[in-house]
Amino acid sequence: MRADIHSHTAPAKYLEAIRRDPRSMGCRVEKDDQGRESVVQDNGRSTRVRTNLIEPELRLREMAAEQVDVIVESLLPPLLPLWAPTAVGVRVCQVVNDAIAEDAKRYPGRMVGMAIVPFQDVGEAICELDRVVKEHGMRTVLIPASHHGKNLDEAEFFPFFERAQERGVLIFIHPHEVAAADRLKKYALANLIGNPLETTIAQASLIFGGVLERLPELKICCAHGGGYSPWIRGRWRHGQSSRYEAREVITRPIDEYLGRMYFDTCVFDPASLEFLIKTMGSDHVLLGTDYPTPMMGADQVSLVNQIDGLTAKDKENVLGGNAARLLGL
Numbered sequence: 001m002r003a004d005i006h007s008h009t010a011p012a013k014y015l016e017a018i019r020r021d022p023r024s025m026g027c028r029v030e031k032d033d034q035g036r037e038s039v040v041q042d043n044g045r046s047t048r049v050r051t052n053l054i055e056p057e058l059r060l061r062e063m064a065a066e067q068v069d070v071i072v073e074s075l076l077p078p079l080l081p082l083w084a085p086t087a088v089g090v091r092v093c094q095v096v097n098d099a100i101a102e103d104a105k106r107y108p109g110r111m112v113g114m115a116i117v118p119f120q121d122v123g124e125a126i127c128e129l130d131r132v133v134k135e136h137g138m139r140t141v142l143i144p145a146s147h148h149g150k151n152l153d154e155a156e157f158f159p160f161f162e163r164a165q166e167r168g169v170l171i172f173i174h175p176h177e178v179a180a181a182d183r184l185k186k187y188a189l190a191n192l193i194g195n196p197l198e199t200t201i202a203q204a205s206l207i208f209g210g211v212l213e214r215l216p217e218l219k220i221c222c223a224h225g226g227g228y229s230p231w232i233r234g235r236w237r238h239g240q241s242s243r244y245e246a247r248e249v250i251t252r253p254i255d256e257y258l259g260r261m262y263f264d265t266c267v268f269d270p271a272s273l274e275f276l277i278k279t280m281g282s283d284h285v286l287l288g289t290d291y292p293t294p295m296m297g298a299d300q301v302s303l304v305n306q307i308d309g310l311t312a313k314d315k316e317n318v319l320g321g322n323a324a325r326l327l328g329l
Contacts, residue, residue, distance in 0.1 A: 008077070015039070129141060178195060259281070
């Protein structure tokens with residue numbers, strides 16, 4: 001079984017809800033002169049919704065062509081309602097989660113739902129997490145790498161992580177805002193540099209801020225190969241020994257915390273992917289394509305299979321074994 005942990009959607013029922021009551025959803029659907037649809041949020045952000053985001057059977061066919069058997073689908077991140085008033089955020093999350101759960105029920109064994117939560121209100125985020133676990137049996141949730149300039153080690157977020165550990169839910173960290181956004185406006189640098197940077201900051205915050213120390217069973221998976229952390233972990237290790245600020249909160253070696261995290265394969269380079277798998281362990285890397293965005297790594301299965309330095313067991317872990325274990329597939 002080959003399972004893609006990093007795959008996105010914009011469910012048809014989500015778009016129907018927007019058309020029906022745009023005010024409660026904080027956005028509207030607009031068409032351009034060529035009939036192409038976009039979701040325009042009340043904050044002004046416009047995101048085009050292509051057909052393969054909307055139609056589940058098309059997604060399944062396209063991913064089957066890439067040798068993927070199971071899609072773990074989540075809302076396309078630009079559509080996340082993290083900017084919105086709490087009531088709007090709650091409404092959008094409920095509509096999206098119910099629609100994704102319906103996809104998973106309609107295509108058992110081929111689609112798995114990844115929830116979203118209104119992270120702008122931690123209490124409501126916990127309520128929605130409880131709901132999707134209880135009503136839909138969801139085992140994984142997507143959260144941003146930061147929120148409104150706040151890193152994930154802020155005390156206000158801790159109860160959410162505590163509940164996720166209690167529920168045994170896998171948290172998938174995906175960037176939404178990016179640091180240094182004003183300096184990354186050209187050349188798609190907000191995506192090329194900003195997204196992996198955000199993921200790296202999120203990991204460092206959870207580690208150095210003591211969240212992983214206080215929650216030893218918390219399950220975290222990081223998008224885009226974990227950003228920069230697998231490559232600069234030696235610097236973190238050295239900093240822990242040489243800088244008081246880097247060991248003020250935590251008591252165990254950096255590698256122990258980082259080694260508990262999981263990473264997707266979306267790094268686009270065979271040598272880099274081999275390094276990631278060998279550095280972090282084949283039991284901590286999961287197939288991830290970023291489908292169907294322009295940054296999609298369409299050949300991820302072939303890429304993993306072509307790495308000579310991996311054993312058959314390594315490849316089995318990465319391509320689906322780890323996802324099956326973490327999500328109970």
